[in-house]
Amino acid sequence: MSLKHSTHDAADVVAALAVAGFSEAEVAAMDAALAAALQGPRGANPLVGAVVIAADGTRLATGYHRGAGTAHAEADAIDQAKAAGHGLSGATMVVTLEPCNHCGRTGPCAQAIIEAGISDVVYAIDDPHDPAAGGAATLRAAGVRVRSGLGALAALELNRRWFDAVAAQRPFVTLHIAQTLDSRIAASDGTSQWISSPESLADNHALRGRIDAILVGTQTVLVDNPRLTARGADGAPAGRQPLRVVMGYRGIPEGAAINGDDGKVLHLPTRDPREALDELFAAGVRHLMVEGGSRILSAFLAAGLVDELIVYLAPTLLGSGTPALEDLGITTLAGAQQWEWDPASGGAVRPLGRDLRLHLRPVQTEPAQTEPAPPEPAPTEHVQTRPALTDRPPTPPAAAVNTSSDSTPLRTVADPASGGN
Ligand code: AOF
Ligand code: ZN
16 A cells, blocks of 8 residues: 555654654655556566665666566666666665565576665565565575565555466466457458557567467367467567467367467367466466457456456447357346456557557455555564465465376377468
8 A cells, every 4th residue: 555545644654654664765766666567568477666765765766577588677777777877885675576586587686686785675565476485585684674565555456466376376367359349359251350450460469479378269260260479560470479279179170370380389178267277377378368269258257367458449340240258147237347447568548550459457356345454564674574465365285286197188289380360
């Protein structure tokens, strides 16, 4: 919870913070870090922002994470501070997530902070992701003063669905719909290329280039014969390609374009989104884009398994044809799914050529809090805090992830291909 939302007046807030052990400059820096985090894209990694302030509270640099495989927020902020010629000895790093401790796709942030000579770290919330967790302990062992809890509720809310996905050991799911104004994804004769503007298609291909996997149903393969590769405006394949996944019972024709020639194709003989996510998580997929068609889109939505919704809305009317969605099992307005505009990843509403790109996330479905929100936690110097994570569903045991040898084997098909989208 950001203190700017408090009902107290400014003097009360400053006094309360002094008691809690956070300076006015640290509170302002955390607000700025939370705002910076929103500039990043949602996906396999959380949105993270970081602000470095000098001992006198002067802001030296602001950084954020631009998605899996790129520099973490702390490293970004440190690089920017150095590029601007600032010394970091005695500075404070204010960051929305516990600095990581692991050498993943990028180096451990805890080490980068220590090496930069930063003396204080204020972070909002612990990193629940096992390989990355433990940065606070590493920092303390190196003599860095570490406090946490500032902005914890806002930081949790920022990445609510990412925390859920980590706890449930499933990929983060982005669902993509390219539709007309009247929610059609194809005309009655089956034609669908192209409903979206070239700018929307380019945006979708950029997203394809940074996800781990893209999923369609067998019906889409049989009707549209898509390639599902990430391509640039000139049609050339992007450097990084997603795993192409087909879900459903029917077989994939040998000559289907989706087969490609790189072997990065998986057929999941199931109609159950949960089963598909279990299989994909076990195969290392952490960010999945569900591309269509309407039965698959609806199955993921009905199961509550969509973390992010991107709709490319074309100013086109068909009046007939394939609706984007099928029955979601909702019969009364009180049962409607509620979504909220998501300002992250390029904004809630953005014109793309003649289309609008709409970006949404599910409204929290957990029971409403009956008690007033807890106060901003006091800083923790020795105890690892995990504030609102305690009211999350418990992490399922590892056995919940389908890795058993008697599970339906995955069939990989890799045949020459042609055509499609
Ligand atoms: C941070 N700062 O800005 C982010 C963190 O695959 P990697 O190497 O990018 O590591 C991803 C994990 O690191 C991610 O699952 C989460 O636990 C943490 N993300 N950590 O210190 C950041 N994005
Ligand atoms: Zn990191």
